[in-house]
Amino acid sequence: MSAASSPPTGPAPVPPTGPQPEETPHHHQKTAAELAALEVQDNALYRGLKSFWARLKSGELLPSKLLAVVVLVVVAGGLWWWYSGQSTKTASHRWAGLQNLTASDRLAAFATDNPDTTAALVARRSKALNQLAAEGTAKLRSRDQGERMKAVTNIETARDELATLAALFQSDRTLKTACLEDAAVAERALVGVPKPGALMADENPANSRGSVTQAAEFYREAAKAIGAETPAGVKYTKEAADLEANAKQILATNSYLYSRVAAGDVLKPEPSTPDPKTDPSPTPDPKTPSTKPSPKTPTTKRR
Numbered sequence: 001m002s003a004a005s006s007p008p009t010g011p012a013p014v015p016p017t018g019p020q021p022e023e024t025p026h027h028h029q030k031t032a033a034e035l036a037a038l039e040v041q042d043n044a045l046y047r048g049l050k051s052f053w054a055r056l057k058s059g060e061l062l063p064s065k066l067l068a069v070v071v072l073v074v075v076a077g078g079l080w081w082w083y084s085g086q087s088t089k090t091a092s093h094r095w096a097g098l099q100n101l102t103a104s105d106r107l108a109a110f111a112t113d114n115p116d117t118t119a120a121l122v123a124r125r126s127k128a129l130n131q132l133a134a135e136g137t138a139k140l141r142s143r144d145q146g147e148r149m150k151a152v153t154n155i156e157t158a159r160d161e162l163a164t165l166a167a168l169f170q171s172d173r174t175l176k177t178a179c180l181e182d183a184a185v186a187e188r189a190l191v192g193v194p195k196p197g198a199l200m201a202d203e204n205p206a207n208s209r210g211s212v213t214q215a216a217e218f219y220r221e222a223a224k225a226i227g228a229e230t231p232a233g234v235k236y237t238k239e240a241a242d243l244e245a246n247a248k249q250i251l252a253t254n255s256y257l258y259s260r261v262a263a264g265d266v267l268k269p270e271p272s273t274p275d276p277k278t279d280p281s282p283t284p285d286p287k288t289p290s291t292k293p294s295p296k297t298p299t300t301k302r303r
């Protein structure tokens with residue numbers, strides 16, 4: 001054996017001990033973040049969404065025109081949602097403002113400032129009720145002829161307005177019914193009031209500003225609006241029948257009362273008749289000396 005092929009002599013090398021330096025990863029090895037991303041990409045849901053988006057962009061899933069329509073619908077829905085919220089706020093402020101109005105002129109101004117709204121119709125009804133009650137029937141017995149004629153005009157205006165509002169409240173049967181009932185009250189209040197040009201009220205229905213028949217018709221329309229089988233509908237139907245059954249008596253009574261108002265003697269007190277059993281003369285006060293001469297006491301003459 002040659003010296004070159006003989007094994008080396010001497011002690012064997014000892015491997016190094018202690019902490020070894022970390023090996024620098026090669027450029028082709030994956031970091032932890034990259035491995036997590038690869039794991040996500042292997043997820044079935046991710047692959048499906050990625051495929052859906054690719055097909056959507058290429059027009060394979062939806063044609064371009066249909067996609068534009070979908071976008072427009074989504075945008076329109078968003079705008080409608082925003083506008084609805086703004087409209088709700090505006091309507092709330094409008095109703096809050098109406099609650100504080102009572103005078104007829106302010107109610108009329110509110111209805112003018114808020115056209116084509118339910119709040120405006122309610123304001124018009126409130127004004128009509130003012131004309132019917134406070135400015136109408138409450139002054140119908142006034143001794144002043146001018147005030148009395150204003151009251152009659154207000155009642156007529158209220159009746160016509162309430163009938164108009166009943167036709168406008170198509171989607172709200174409660175307010176429609178209320179307007180028809182109020183119109184019937186106004187119509188009945190005008191029964192017996194003479195038409196323009198008539199000197200005095202009489203019992204001829206043709207000469208009366210109000211009609212019992214029309215008042216009954218208003219009640220029947222109210223029953224139909226609320227439901228003829230409902231308790232309110234039954235009440236209105238009965239009211240209409242009672243009016244027609246007592247039409248002559250209602251006309252006679254109303255015309256008599258109105259004629260007395262026009263004559264100015266309806267409020268005159270009845271003359272009082274003194275009670276014969278009572279002494280009308282005042283009772284004298286015992287402390288006050290009487291002014292009447294006392295009867296003379298007869299004297300006896302001495303003989």
